[in-house]
Amino acid sequence: MQSKKIIIFLIVLFVISSAYLFFVDSRDSDFNIGKDWWVVYFDEPKKLSWNFSIENHSDKNDFKYEIFDGKNKVDEGAAIIAKGEIRSITLDQKIGRIENGKIMVIVSDGTEKKEIYKFTGLGLEF
Amino acid sequence: MVNFIQNQLSFYISLALVMFLPGRFLLLAVFGKSRILSTLEKFVLSFGLSIVSIDFLFFAYFGLKIPITRFTTIVGITFFIAVCFAIYKKRENCHPELPPATLSRNDCGHGVSGSNKKLDSGPASPELERGESETGTTESDKLFTFSKKQFALILLLLFLTFFIKTVFLSQTISPNATDLGHHMYWSEWMVENHQLPDYEGMPDFIIGEQTIFGAVGLLSGLSFFSAFPPVILYLVNMLGLLAIFILTLRIFREKNVAILALFLIGLLYAVTAPQAKFVSGGVVGNILGNFLLPLALYFYARASALLREKSQTCTADDLKNSKVFLSLAIFATFGLFYTHHLTAFIFLFVFAFLIVIYLLLNFRDARETLSRIKKIVFSFPVLAVLIGGLLFFFFIFTPNYVNPSAVNTAVGAPSKATREGLTFANLKSSIGEARLGLGILGTLLLLFVYRKNRRDFGYLTILSWSIIVFLLSTEPRLFFVNLPSDRIGNYLSYPFSILSAYGIYYIFEKQKAFGQNNLIRSAFAVVIAFTLIGGLSDSIETLPKQNDYTGLVQTFASSSYLAAKTDLSDNVLKDHNYIAGDSWIKLFFMRGYKFPLSRGYFKRYEDATKPREMCTLNMISNPASDEAKQCYADTGTNFVMVNPKFDSGQFRKLDNFDQIYFSPEIAIYYRTR
Numbered sequence A: 001m002q003s004k005k006i007i008i009f010l011i012v013l014f015v016i017s018s019a020y021l022f023f024v025d026s027r028d029s030d031f032n033i034g035k036d037w038w039v040v041y042f043d044e045p046k047k048l049s050w051n052f053s054i055e056n057h058s059d060k061n062d063f064k065y066e067i068f069d070g071k072n073k074v075d076e077g078a079a080i081i082a083k084g085e086i087r088s089i090t091l092d093q094k095i096g097r098i099e100n101g102k103i104m105v106i107v108s109d110g111t112e113k114k115e116i117y118k119f120t121g122l123g124l125e126f
Numbered sequence B: 001m002v003n004f005i006q007n008q009l010s011f012y013i014s015l016a017l018v019m020f021l022p023g024r025f026l027l028l029a030v031f032g033k034s035r036i037l038s039t040l041e042k043f044v045l046s047f048g049l050s051i052v053s054i055d056f057l058f059f060a061y062f063g064l065k066i067p068i069t070r071f072t073t074i075v076g077i078t079f080f081i082a083v084c085f086a087i088y089k090k091r092e093n094c095h096p097e098l099p100p101a102t103l104s105r106n107d108c109g110h111g112v113s114g115s116n117k118k119l120d121s122g123p124a125s126p127e128l129e130r131g132e133s134e135t136g137t138t139e140s141d142k143l144f145t146f147s148k149k150q151f152a153l154i155l156l157l158l159f160l161t162f163f164i165k166t167v168f169l170s171q172t173i174s175p176n177a178t179d180l181g182h183h184m185y186w187s188e189w190m191v192e193n194h195q196l197p198d199y200e201g202m203p204d205f206i207i208g209e210q211t212i213f214g215a216v217g218l219l220s221g222l223s224f225f226s227a228f229p230p231v232i233l234y235l236v237n238m239l240g241l242l243a244i245f246i247l248t249l250r251i252f253r254e255k256n257v258a259i260l261a262l263f264l265i266g267l268l269y270a271v272t273a274p275q276a277k278f279v280s281g282g283v284v285g286n287i288l289g290n291f292l293l294p295l296a297l298y299f300y301a302r303a304s305a306l307l308r309e310k311s312q313t314c315t316a317d318d319l320k321n322s323k324v325f326l327s328l329a330i331f332a333t334f335g336l337f338y339t340h341h342l343t344a345f346i347f348l349f350v351f352a353f354l355i356v357i358y359l360l361l362n363f364r365d366a367r368e369t370l371s372r373i374k375k376i377v378f379s380f381p382v383l384a385v386l387i388g389g390l391l392f393f394f395f396i397f398t399p400n401y402v403n404p405s406a407v408n409t410a411v412g413a414p415s416k417a418t419r420e421g422l423t424f425a426n427l428k429s430s431i432g433e434a435r436l437g438l439g440i441l442g443t444l445l446l447l448f449v450y451r452k453n454r455r456d457f458g459y460l461t462i463l464s465w466s467i468i469v470f471l472l473s474t475e476p477r478l479f480f481v482n483l484p485s486d487r488i489g490n491y492l493s494y495p496f497s498i499l500s501a502y503g504i505y506y507i508f509e510k511q512k513a514f515g516q517n518n519l520i521r522s523a524f525a526v527v528i529a530f531t532l533i534g535g536l537s538d539s540i541e542t543l544p545k546q547n548d549y550t551g552l553v554q555t556f557a558s559s560s561y562l563a564a565k566t567d568l569s570d571n572v573l574k575d576h577n578y579i580a581g582d583s584w585i586k587l588f589f590m591r592g593y594k595f596p597l598s599r600g601y602f603k604r605y606e607d608a609t610k611p612r613e614m615c616t617l618n619m620i621s622n623p624a625s626d627e628a629k630q631c632y633a634d635t636g637t638n639f640v641m642v643n644p645k646f647d648s649g650q651f652r653k654l655d656n657f658d659q660i661y662f663s664p665e666i667a668i669y670y671r672t673r
Helices: A002-028 B002-019 B021-031 B039-064 B070-094 B139-143 B148-172 B178-193 B208-220 B228-252 B255-267 B276-281 B284-303 B316-337 B341-361 B363-377 B380-396 B404-410 B424-431 B433-450 B457-474 B485-509 B518-542 B550-565 B602-606 B615-621 B626-635
Strands: A037-042 A052-057 A062-069 A072-080 A086-089 A102-108 A113-119 B571-575 B597-599 B637-642 B657-662 B667-671
Touching: A002 B002, A002 B039, A002 B148, A002 B228, A037 A102, A037 A113, A037 B550, A052 A062, A072 A086, B002 B021, B002 B039, B002 B070, B002 B208, B002 B228, B021 B039, B021 B070, B021 B316, B039 B070, B039 B208, B039 B228, B039 B284, B039 B316, B039 B380, B070 B208, B148 B228, B148 B255, B148 B276, B148 B518, B178 B208, B178 B228, B178 B276, B178 B284, B208 B228, B208 B284, B228 B255, B228 B276, B228 B284, B228 B457, B228 B485, B255 B485, B255 B518, B276 B284, B284 B316, B284 B341, B284 B457, B284 B485, B316 B341, B316 B363, B316 B380, B341 B363, B341 B457, B341 B485, B363 B380, B424 B433, B424 B457, B424 B485, B433 B457, B433 B485, B433 B518, B457 B485, B485 B518, B550 B637, B550 B657, B550 B667, B571 B615, B597 B615, B615 B626, B615 B637, B626 B637
Parallel strands: B571 B597, B571 B637
Antiparallel strands: A037 A052, A037 B657, A052 A086, A062 A072, A062 A102, A102 A113, A113 B657, B637 B667, B657 B667
16 A cells, blocks of 8 residues: 555655646746747748848847948848747848848847858858 | 646556556456455566566567557557456356466475464465455455554555655756657657657667557657656656555565565665666666666566475465566566567576575475476476567567667676776765665575575575666776676666665664663664754755746757758757756757757767767868868768857858857857758
């Protein structure tokens, strides 16, 4: 009888512990809960495309972006992106084809800037 | 919330199907309703036997070329359970009036046993191994019936052990451990490809490290990125502690020794290696090995009951039980060899030492001993399991480590300082000061006691286990072993906890004056306080602060991005030094164990004893160099994942690398030419 009680006790302890650990893991692995980060990336990394996305996992949601061709600003804009959302910015039609140069996307949340860039005419496919 | 509950339910159902029911029904088939095992023993043993049974089920599938899917896994487990149940029913119908363990008493050749003996503190009597007595109470019942204080203490110890480990694991539960990532790649591979992995020929992995995760993953449908892999390891770790409890109780037949052992291996040093830290670190082989090794020793110790007996008291039941226990011991040993090479390696030394020393010390009775061993070994159940296991091992599914090159890496003179053996100071930090001191004391005391009980195989089992692991970790040269000494030293905590428990018990509790003498009681309290402080402070010191998983989720987000944007023509290189949870990246691609390429720890490129390729280092550290350019050309690497805080400068200077992805912890570069 005592053995059975010990087993039941063990099972209860294990179930409570593991359920708690599953809960903690689902919270810790969540991209948004308790996290403060955002990312910018090109949608088509291997192609000569300037379309990019901002993925927001921070508490800030007012993003501004600027597009440079070399040192020349060719476009700019803003986007309100809620936490957990991804916003794709389409630039290809606006900017068109640039044969030789460096297209740089600079995104800012007001305090922090991140940039991505591509060199044109260097192996990228249209 | 509903999803969470559903996941939980499917996890526990899968766990029961994979890790409990096969073993439980196997025990039912071999022992029927005999009370030769206590309920607690059946519970613990069922898990170990299930793990091994699932291994063999999958090996059979491998041999028969049956795909491993959710359906075939359920069918296989159901079939196994049904066969076990049919055997049980058949035996029950043949002998409905007697429990199976007491069926025949006409085959031993040494007469009929006497009546049950009263439990005492001497070596285990053979009656302990038998089924129900005439009074209806078995020796197992007596051995596993605790006083109220003992019962409360066991529950308290279990609660505190769970509590400390859970607190630790709650800080580290998310999947970021390197080893666990490597192991889960193969488990995921098994789930995706519906077959056992071949590990691309690498001897580092052994199938038993993946099967239960693969099976639970298949049945539950849970992601390998969830908490389920470490939770399974946590369960196995706890079962390992319970295996120590039942092993100690069976061998010493003293409840207080078993409780003290649980205190020393469970509550104390509950976090440090090889406990919760190995769980969170995903040291799968060690965790499973530390469960299967004591389990195998438990079965061998119980199989040896026949050897302890005087010839006049030997019964057919003893012989029969010894055969069954030896069959299970061999079954568990195969499971061990299919699960972890280092533990199996240690087991081989322990077992060889145990057998040789036992025969030498019982040389006078060698004839009788060998005659009994012969009777046990050359029996149908033992030979069936042994031959069946060997057939599987050498002809159906042979572990990758069974090859000359893998053996050569483990055998020979120590090639590094870390393999030359641990000092006492190393051992102290490895297993704890209190356990080291008390363990040595317990060893000496048990050696002293063993002199008068030379037939007691159980005592010698514990002694062999501790002496061999102690010597392997401190003097590896004696055994011509070339393995990291600290990894072997971690194994010492298990036998030394048992011996520490025995030492404390022998010095204090066994003295009749304990109850009356205040001085002895005070000394006992001081020793317990000393061990408690040492063991608990160790756990408190190693408790991590709340981990920040921001880096980990960025690794996963970037991996997911790259897996979607690349195809088989692309090659990816990532960094192991500064990227959190990078070993899990390969699970997003599933394009081979070595995909993506990885820049390893810097010190590994400087290891004179193990020269290695330099491409992965050069391609990240100095991408403009001629060596790196050649490496990029040779490997076809065109994507590089690094931590921009450490490794972006060298890429930003170059006009043939596009910065295509940027987050605080991960930058991805695309090489255009």
